[in-house]
Amino acid sequence: MITVLAGGVGAARFLSGLLHVVPATDITAVVNTGDDTVMHGLYICPDLDTVTYTLAGAIDPERGWGLRDESWRAMEALARFVPVRPPNSHAAPTWFNLGDQDLATHFYRTARIAEGATLTEITGEIAHAFGLHVRLLPMTDDRVETRVTVVDEGEISFQEYFVQRRHSVAVSDVRFIGADRAALTGHAARALMGADAIVIAPSNPLVSIGPLRALAGVDTALSARRESVVAVSPIVGGAALKGPADRMLGELGHESTVVGVARLYAPIAAALVIDPIDAHLAREVEAVGMRAIVVPSIMSTSAISANLARVALAAAGVVV
Numbered sequence: 001m002i003t004v005l006a007g008g009v010g011a012a013r014f015l016s017g018l019l020h021v022v023p024a025t026d027i028t029a030v031v032n033t034g035d036d037t038v039m040h041g042l043y044i045c046p047d048l049d050t051v052t053y054t055l056a057g058a059i060d061p062e063r064g065w066g067l068r069d070e071s072w073r074a075m076e077a078l079a080r081f082v083p084v085r086p087p088n089s090h091a092a093p094t095w096f097n098l099g100d101q102d103l104a105t106h107f108y109r110t111a112r113i114a115e116g117a118t119l120t121e122i123t124g125e126i127a128h129a130f131g132l133h134v135r136l137l138p139m140t141d142d143r144v145e146t147r148v149t150v151v152d153e154g155e156i157s158f159q160e161y162f163v164q165r166r167h168s169v170a171v172s173d174v175r176f177i178g179a180d181r182a183a184l185t186g187h188a189a190r191a192l193m194g195a196d197a198i199v200i201a202p203s204n205p206l207v208s209i210g211p212l213r214a215l216a217g218v219d220t221a222l223s224a225r226r227e228s229v230v231a232v233s234p235i236v237g238g239a240a241l242k243g244p245a246d247r248m249l250g251e252l253g254h255e256s257t258v259v260g261v262a263r264l265y266a267p268i269a270a271a272l273v274i275d276p277i278d279a280h281l282a283r284e285v286e287a288v289g290m291r292a293i294v295v296p297s298i299m300s301t302s303a304i305s306a307n308l309a310r311v312a313l314a315a316a317g318v319v320v
């Protein structure tokens with residue numbers, strides 16, 4: 001069994017590549033839920049949905065989130081209520097786009113939560129509905145909320161930072177509310193303990209993998225089996241594959257290079273996969289305590305993604 005620690009788009013693309021080299025039923029993804037949000041009373045899990053939709057071949061390829069061939073009639077209809085909304089009301093937020101078909105996923109999840117189902121159960125049901133054979137697990141069934149402190153503004157929710165501010169504002173702090181009380185689910189804990197190899201996907205180390213690492217026992221479990229844990233750098237040539245990871249690393253006092261990523265992951269993973277463009281930094285990566293594995297890691301074709309997955313697994317001791 002292979003376990004992948006996952007955020008959103010980068011992880012979803014890595015998992016797509018992994019599916020070319022490992023049977024789906026041998027793969028478990030433990031997915032960040034710190035980005036989860038409630039809009040219009042609906043419980044939304046962006047990273048779980050991005051992974052689900054991508055693996056189902058249903059993701060919108062340009063946006064990298066939401067469903068392809070989507071329509072937006074509900075969002076358009078919502079605009080009618082904006083002028084009548086009292087000044088102190090948060091009703092009818094129109095900055096977070098929910099497509100008509102995507103809404104069905106959030107309706108289902110929200111209704112099942114109201115019936116008392118756990119997020120783990122619901123995630124399995126949604127994955128099944130989309131025909132997935134990969135096991136998708138939320139990192140926790142408890143609520144963990146990533147909050148971002150924005151310079152000159154103060155603390156806001158992750159989605160207010162990412163979508164509403166288009167992640168174009170400087171960040172001075174990140175914290176994960178509830179992580180100290182939240183527990184890794186039993187399923188996720190077994191996926192960490194029992195896997196033949198663990199891959200930390202090319203996701204944002206601070207706000208995608210960070211919430212997972214903030215849960216009690218995760219770093220301890222990973223460091224105890226460090227030799228079979230490999231990370232894939234989300235930073236290539238000093239830039240993020242997608243999203244604000246590069247700027248965020250710099251703003252929060254880390255180096256926005258594969259060396260900065262290696263410093264964050266050295267305690268929990270023995271190897272870091274880096275792109276050939278960063279090959280000149282391999283010795284610095286090794287100096288901070290990680291083996292550097294150089295392989296093309298910009299996942300622009302399925303052949304590159306599959307090869308990346310194969311090489312990452314080999315670095316964690318699994319030959320496929």
Ligand code: FO1
Nearest residue numbers: 008035045046049065095096097098162163
């Ligand atoms: N990302 C955007 O940039 N704009 C949106 O309006 C937006 C809506 C949205 C709705 C459902 C969903 O599952 C994801 C959505 N995302 C949107 C993506 C999401 O905010 C980010 O990709 C992740 O939170 C970062 O991993």
